[in-house]
Amino acid sequence: xxxxxxxxxxxxxxxxxxxxxxxAYENTAFDYFPWYQQFPxxxxxxxxxxxxxxxxxxxxxFTISFNKSAKQFSLHIMDSQPGDSATYFCAASSSxxxxxxxTFGKGTKLSVxx
Amino acid sequence: xxxxxxSPSNKVTExxxxxxxxxxxxxxxxxxxxxxxxxxxxxxxxxxxQGNSAPDKSGLPSDRFSAxxxxxxxxxxxxxxxxxxxxxVYLCASSPINWGEQETQYFGPGxxxxxx
Numbered sequence: 001x002x003x004x005x006x007x008x009x010x011x012x013x014x015x016x017x018x019x020x021x022x023x024a025y026e027n028t029a030f031d032y033f034p035w036y037q038q039f040p041x042x043x044x045x046x047x048x049x050x051x052x053x054x055x056x057x058x059x060x061x062f063t064i065s066f067n068k069s070a071k072q073f074s075l076h077i078m079d080s081q082p083g084d085s086a087t088y089f090c091a092a093s094s095s096x097x098x099x100x101x102x103t104f105g106k107g108t109k110l111s112v113x114x
Numbered sequence: 115x116x117x118x119x120x121s122p123s124n125k126v127t128e129x130x131x132x133x134x135x136x137x138x139x140x141x142x143x144x145x146x147x148x149x150x151x152x153x154x155x156x157x158x159x160x161x162x163x164q165g166n167s168a169p170d171k172s173g174l175p176s177d178r179f180s181a182x183x184x185x186x187x188x189x190x191x192x193x194x195x196x197x198x199x200x201x202x203v204y205l206c207a208s209s210p211i212n213w214g215e216q217e218t219q220y221f222g223p224g225x226x227x228x229x230x
Contacts, residue, residue: 032217043205043221044157089157093217100209100217101147101168103206104157 003027006090006105013112019077021108023090026071030092034102035064035075038087047088048075080112116140118222120206125198126228135191136226139208146189148181148208148209152202160204163189165211196229203227 005024013019025033035048045100050057050064050073057064063076064074091102120180127133139146148160159173159193163183174180183189193200203226207219 006229029117034217034219036221041223043207045221046218049218050196095217098217099162099164100145100148101159101162101173102149102157102219103159106156 003039003103004090004092006108008108009106010109011111013110015080015082015112015114017079017080018059018104019075019084019110019112021088021090021110022072023074023105024070024072025092027094027103028071029094029096030103031095032093032100033064033066033073034091034093035062035086036089038089038090038103038107059099070073077110080110080111082112082114085110085112118206118208118220120185120204120222120225122225124226124228126230128230129198130152130195132147132192132194133183133227135193135204135227137189137191137206137222139187139189139206140210140220142210143220144186144210144211145209146183147206147207148189148191149207149221150175150202151205151224157205160191163185193227198229201227 025062035047036044037047038044061078087107090105093100121136146163151157161181162170181191201226203224205224207221
């Protein structure tokens with residue numbers, strides 16, 4: 001049973017546009033929601049993360065929106081650039097689990113075209 | 115400072131052989147995780163080590179998989195009698211113990227395993 005559902009699988013955006021990736025979770029014990037960026041041949045790199053006590057977090061061109069009641073969160077990339085072309089993963093973990101293991105979405109391959 | 119390192123970066127083996135994958139976490143990070151990334155299953159948790167506590171092995175897919183962490187630092191993931199479905203990228207991550215940072219996991223570049 002997939003606990004974190006991510007959409008879309010792939011996304012093509014024009015340079016300067018807004019990229020939006022959505023995730024939904026089922027486990028209400030999740031209390032940490034990071035987004036990772038992965039380039040081909042590299043390991044995932046933490047981009048931005050949010051906890052459920054806030055509804056939005058912004059770092060530069062990247063914003064997480066969080067809706068606790070709907071159990072959904074999303075990543076917005078403003079002014080998308082060709083260098084943002086990568087695969088993005090949402091994830092979730094629970095401090096109550098003890099291990100903070102991450103449950104990942106299936107990933108979104110973003111292509112930003114000039 | 116240095117990030118998480120993994121070796122080898124690529125490994126090709128024959129079905130039925132044993133393989134060992136190594137992870138060097140960031141210095142001072144007490145938590146260490148192994149994940150597997152495959153085309154069909156995405157990123158899956160395998161095992162977690164924290165200090166001297168017993169590891170959380172709940173994600174290991176079969177008893178052919180095992181891992182150890184020596185001296186609270188380097189970790190080795192061993193796959194015995196490899197099968198073709200074991201082909202994947204094996205990722206290691208580490209975390210600091212500092213309050214408020216313990217959920218932040220830093221990933222290595224992975225070991226790409228191909229079982230022929």
